[in-house]
Amino acid sequence: xxxxxxxxxxxxxxxxxxxxxxxxxxxxxxxxxxxxxxxxxxxxxxxxxxxxxxxxxxxxxxxxxxxxxxxxxx
Amino acid sequence: xxxxxxxxxxxxxxxxxxxxxxxxxxxxxxxxxxxxxxxxxxxxxxxxxxxxxxxxxxxxxxxxxxxxxxxxxxxxxxxxxxxxxxxxxxxxxxxxxxxxxxxxxxxxxxxxxxxxxxxxxxxxxxxxxxxxxxxxxxxxxxxxxxxxxxxxxxxxxxxxxxxxxxxxxxxxxxxxxxxxxxxxxxxxxxxxxxxxxxxxxxxxxxxxxxxxxxxxxxxxxxxxxxxxxxxxxxxxxxxxxxxxxxxxxxxxxxxxxxxxxxxxxxxxxxxxxxxxxxxxxxxxxxxxxxxxxxxxxxxxxxxxxxxxxxxxxxxxxxxxxxxxxxxxxxxxxxxxxxxxxxxxxxxxxxxxxxxxxxxxxxxxxxxxxxxxxxxxxxxxxxxxxxxxxxxxxxxxxxxxxxxxxxxxxxxxxxxxxxxxxxxxxxxxxxxxxxxxxxxxxxxxxxxxxxxxxxxxxxxxxxxxxxxxxxxxxxxxxxxxxxxxxxxxxxxxxxxxxxxxxxxxxxxxxxxxxxxxxxxxxxxxxxxxxxxxxxxxxxxxxxxxxxxxxxxxxxxxxxxxxxxxxxxxxxxxxxxxxx
Numbered sequence: 090x091x092x093x094x095x096x097x098x099x100x101x102x103x104x105x106x107x108x109x110x111x112x113x114x115x116x117x118x119x120x121x122x123x124x125x126x127x128x129x130x131x132x133x134x135x136x137x138x139x140x141x142x143x144x145x146x147x148x149x150x151x152x153x154x155x156x157x158x159x160x161x162x163x
Numbered sequence: 164x165x166x167x168x169x170x171x172x173x174x175x176x177x178x179x180x181x182x183x184x185x186x187x188x189x190x191x192x193x194x195x196x197x198x199x200x201x202x203x204x205x206x207x208x209x210x211x212x213x214x215x216x217x218x219x220x221x222x223x224x225x226x227x228x229x230x231x232x233x234x235x236x237x238x239x240x241x242x243x244x245x246x247x248x249x250x251x252x253x254x255x256x257x258x259x260x261x262x263x264x265x266x267x268x269x270x271x272x273x274x275x276x277x278x279x280x281x282x283x284x285x286x287x288x289x290x291x292x293x294x295x296x297x298x299x300x301x302x303x304x305x306x307x308x309x310x311x312x313x314x315x316x317x318x319x320x321x322x323x324x325x326x327x328x329x330x331x332x333x334x335x336x337x338x339x340x341x342x343x344x345x346x347x348x349x350x351x352x353x354x355x356x357x358x359x360x361x362x363x364x365x366x367x368x369x370x371x372x373x374x375x376x377x378x379x380x381x382x383x384x385x386x387x388x389x390x391x392x393x394x395x396x397x398x399x400x401x402x403x404x405x406x407x408x409x410x411x412x413x414x415x416x417x418x419x420x421x422x423x424x425x426x427x428x429x430x431x432x433x434x435x436x437x438x439x440x441x442x443x444x445x446x447x448x449x450x451x452x453x454x455x456x457x458x459x460x461x462x463x464x465x466x467x468x469x470x471x472x473x474x475x476x477x478x479x480x481x482x483x484x485x486x487x488x489x490x491x492x493x494x495x496x497x498x499x500x501x502x503x504x505x506x507x508x509x510x511x512x513x514x515x516x517x518x519x520x521x522x523x524x525x526x527x528x529x530x531x532x533x534x535x536x537x538x539x540x541x542x543x544x545x546x547x548x549x550x551x552x553x554x555x556x557x558x559x560x561x562x563x564x565x566x567x568x569x570x571x572x573x574x575x576x577x578x579x580x581x582x583x584x585x586x587x588x589x590x591x592x593x594x595x596x597x598x599x600x601x602x603x604x605x606x607x608x609x610x611x612x613x614x615x616x617x618x619x620x621x622x623x624x625x626x627x628x629x630x631x632x633x634x635x636x637x638x639x640x641x642x643x644x645x646x647x648x649x650x651x652x653x654x655x656x657x658x659x660x661x662x663x664x665x666x667x668x669x670x671x672x673x674x675x676x677x678x679x680x681x682x683x684x685x686x687x688x689x690x691x692x693x694x695x696x697x698x699x700x701x702x703x704x705x706x707x708x709x710x711x712x713x714x715x716x717x718x719x720x721x722x723x724x725x726x727x728x729x730x731x732x733x734x735x736x737x738x739x740x741x
Contacts, residue, residue, distance in 0.1 A: 097415045098404060098442065106437075133399075134618050139421040139432075139723055141624065155419050161400035161617060161656040162413035162441065162467075162485045163584075163610060 090114060090150040092121070098158045100127060112148060119144040121154060133159030164192075164227070164267045164376065168290060170283060172361045173214060173273030178281060178292040185267055190676070192224030194250045194646035195692050196268050197239025201248055202695045204270075207702035211243035211353075212330055212360040214274040220261070220321065220366075221269075223649015227262025227376040229384075230671050231392045233649040234259045234460030236321075236338060241703070242352035244332040244519075244561055245578040245603040248699040251354045252607065252646055254459035255338030255347035256319035257366075261285070262649075263373040275362025280328075282365040284314075287372040295364045300325050302512040303337045303345035306365060314367050316343050321366040324514025326548065327355025331559035333519035334359070337511065340459050340468075346481040347459050350516040351605060352580060353561070379677035387670035394664030395464050400619070400656035405467040406456045410485040410653075412441035413584070413612075414493070420616055421723040422589025422625065424582070425493050426535055427525035428575045431589045431721045435498025439488050445469070447500055452476050465653050471504045480508035483517075486606070489584035490521020495528055495541060502538035509545040515559065520545065522562035522581035530569035573715050578603035578705070587712055587728045588721035590615045590625040594728045595635035599710045599738040601696035607652060609639035613659055620659030628729050636738050637686075644689035648672055690741065697739050707736050 094108045104125065112121070118135060122128075122144065135142050136155040148154065167188065171179040191199050197219040209215030218240045225233040236258035242249035261269070264285055275281070282295035298306055303324045310320055319339055326334035334355030337345035378384035396402040404412055414436055417423045421431035437443065448455045453472040458465070469482035483491075483503055491497060491506040510517045524541050527533060533540035547555030557568045562581040566574040575582045580603030587594025592611025600608035611634050613619040623630045645652055650668065658665040669685050672678060680688070716728040 095419070097419075098408065098412060101442065134416065134616070136419050139419055140626075141622075157416050157419075158404065159399045159617070159619070160404045160408075160412050160416065161613065161619065161653070162405065162408075162410035163606065163612065 090148070092148055093153045094121060094125070095153065095155040097155065098160055100131065100156055100158055115147050117144065118142060118146050118148065118154065127156060131158055133157050164222070164262050164265060166265055166267065168266050168269045168285065170269070170271050170292060171273045172271065172275050180290050180292060182290070188267065192267065192647050193221055193235065193237040193649050194239070194252070194643055195688060196221035197237045197250050198248060198692050198696050200268065200270060201239045201241065202699050205241055207241070207699050208704070209241060211241045211246070212356060216241050216357060217270055217272040218354070218357050218361065219268055219270050221267060222258035222262040224647060224672060225675050226258040226649035228378055228675055229375055229462070230388055230675060231395060231462060231464045232651045232654055234462055235646070235649050235651055236349065237646055238336055238349040238354050240354055240357045242354070243356050244353040245580050246703060247578055247603060247705065248601060248696045249352040249354060250602070250646065251336070251349035251351045253336070253338045253347050253349040254651065255340050256460055257321050257338040257368060258649060259460060259462065260319040260368040260370040262376055263370050264368060269366070271358070271361050271363060274360060279362055280364045281362050282367065283363060284367045284369065286369045298364050300328065303514055304512045307339060307343060307345050310365065310367065311343060314369060317371070319368040319370070320345065321368070323355040323358050323364060324512060326514040326559055327359040328364070329551065329559070330356045330359055331556070332356060332564065333516045333523070333559055333561040335514045335516055337514055340481070341461055344481070346511055348511065350518070352602065355514050378675040380674040383674035384671065387667050387674055390667035391664060391671055392464050394661050394667055395654065395657050398657040398660060398664070401465050401653060405465050405653060408441035408445045409467050409469055409482050411444050411483065411488050413485045414440040414488065415442070416616060417585060420589060420625065421721070422586045423489070423493055424575065424584065424586040426496055427494060427529045427573060428586060431586055432723055433493040433496065435496065436493060438498040439492045439500055439503065444482065444488070444500060448472065448482065455482070463651065465651065467653060473501065479504045480511060483507040486583045487517035487521070490518045491524070491541065494521050494525045496535040497538045497541060499538050502542065505542060506545060509542070509549070513545070513549055515548065518583045519561045519581045520558070522575060523558045523565040526562055526565045526571045526574065527558070527569060529573060530571050532569065574713055576604055577712060578709055580604045585612060586721055587716055588726050589724060591628060591728065591730050592623060592625065592631045592634050594712055594716065595631050595730055595735065595738065596639065598712050598735050599635065600639065601693060601700055607642065609635050609642050610652070610655070611635055611638055613655060619656055626724060626726055628734070631730055632734050632737050639693060640686045640689035642689065643692040644685055647688055647692065694741065710735055
């Protein structure tokens with residue numbers, strides 16, 4: 090299935106900003122994190138299609154997965 | 164900090180200067196002082212630009228001490244924009260300098276007779292109020308250039324630009340930063356117009372011969388400050404992300420969450436966000452040799468500011484803040500950081516609120532005066548304000564005035580003050596704060612996005628009506644209490660996440676000022692301030708019907724989530740039901 094993975098802030102460093110890629114059915118967010126090498130402790134927030142998600146969630150066709158470090162501003 | 168400087172502008176012959184003891188205002192700082200004086204001395208039904216209004220300038224309780232990141236200044240009055248009580252807050256060097264000069268507040272009252280302009284010069288030994296007519300119509304940057312020649316590079320300045328002199332309702336009061344540039348602003352609510360109505364163009368605070376304020380209990384204070392600084396440096400937001408990327412790091416996450424107001428609040432996502440986000444801004448600044456990390460005042464350990472240079476490496480403005488980049492950028496569909504930086508500079512030098520101006524320009528775009536995305540057109544509109552054209556006057560009176568003049572009905576304001584970079588339909592908690600804040604729509608009055616969006620200090624789903632009232636109320640109390648202390652609101656990330664850092668902050672206030680607040684009593688300070696402000700607004704004629712969002716937020720669903728604002732009126736009314 091087609092999945093878009095986006096990284097933000099410090100997570101972009103030495104990785105990528107945005108990647109369109111294919112995963113097998115029932116791939117979880119945790120499996121994606123392992124594959125691209127993002128340890129859990131550096132992640133502040135995970136979104137799937139702009140809504141909160143947790144690592145055990147299984148992805149679906151055309152999901153947009155976004156990882157943010159712990160961040161602030163405003 | 165044991166005295167109050169009172170300047171009466173209507174006195175016969177010349178402004179009258181008196182120095183008073185603190186009296187009933189003893190123990191108050193920042194917003195507790197400004198709202199306390201306004202509540203007690205200003206009639207709620209007075210004309211904001213008339214003789215009855217006063218302007219109060221107060222450093223926080225800990226400003227001028229060694230407490231880290233405590234240099235915030237509170238400016239209070241009745242607002243000409245909202246008609247409510249107002250506290251507008253600024254960084255810069257003014258708070259710590261005023262505190263070290265020994266003043267807990269400057270209160271300016273009465274009204275200027277005629278068109279004369281004055282400057283107030285405060286030194287260790289005296290206070291002088293002098294003619295400032297030579298500065299008439301100078302922009303903030305022009306003014307500070309002249310001040311530097313006369314008073315040197317070490318003074319702190321508080322000033323108004325042409326917008327404040329003209330009584331515009333989006334006018335600010337500028338404060339100089341450590342490089343003595345007028346980049347920090349008490350921006351909201353038209354406070355510049357109130358200072359202008361008193362005939363004050365400039366306040367020079369000369370700290371020569373003064374020293375750092377001593378805490379009441381130095382041993383405990385030093386220990387608490389060490390823990391506090393360690394906590395700020397250890398937290399990933401205050402220790403790393405804010406210094407590296409600045410406040411604009413929020414652009415991407417708010418945009419991804421679908422709560423980024425775009426095209427005058429018509430959509431929750433902006434396709435050009437990646438061109439103007441904090442990551443892009445820091446990279447551009449770095450590539451042009453600009454400083455990407457600097458503090459807005461001496462003693463700040465977070466250092467979330469920076470400088471923005473043009474492509475030839477010349478200074479344009481300070482690093483634009485998240486809300487500025489949104490107001491002039493995403494809200495107007497402008498995806499060019501160079502244009503946004505120029506707009507930021509024009510606002511700063513004319514003395515205008517970037518949020519109010521970006522929203523007013525977005526409304527002009529919706530009315531068809533210019534196209535969404537037209538950056539050059541936006542610059543021309545600010546030129547109209549600079550050149551004092553009739554339409555420039557309308558724009559300079561803010562979003563609500565512009566919408567009325569142009570017949571636009573999608574007007575994102577509460578109590579006539581423009582919302583900022585968080586759409587209430589994508590983040591219900593911020594909608595509660597906008598609706599119920601004593602300030603009109605004001606994100607700093609009770610930011611719910613740490614919990615609604617960033618998972619800092621707990622998690623409240625932004626699109627669920629549950630717990631938003633409690634969250635907004637808690638953040639409104641905490642913000643008011645922090646605004647009284649002099650600490651910058653950016654410390655919130657560390658104190659919400661790390662209980663020992665929260666305790667260190669309380670210990671700093673207690674040991675610095677000889678107080679004995681528990682962590683709950685600290686929040687009570689905020690509650691007392693809110694109650695006082697609400698009572699002022701009630702007496703000024705505001706009712707629960709004013710604590711509502713504009714109709715379109717309840718009727719027009721926001722993409723991508725297709726939601727409207729769903730918190731009920733009944734629930735909104737609970738915020739102030741103590």
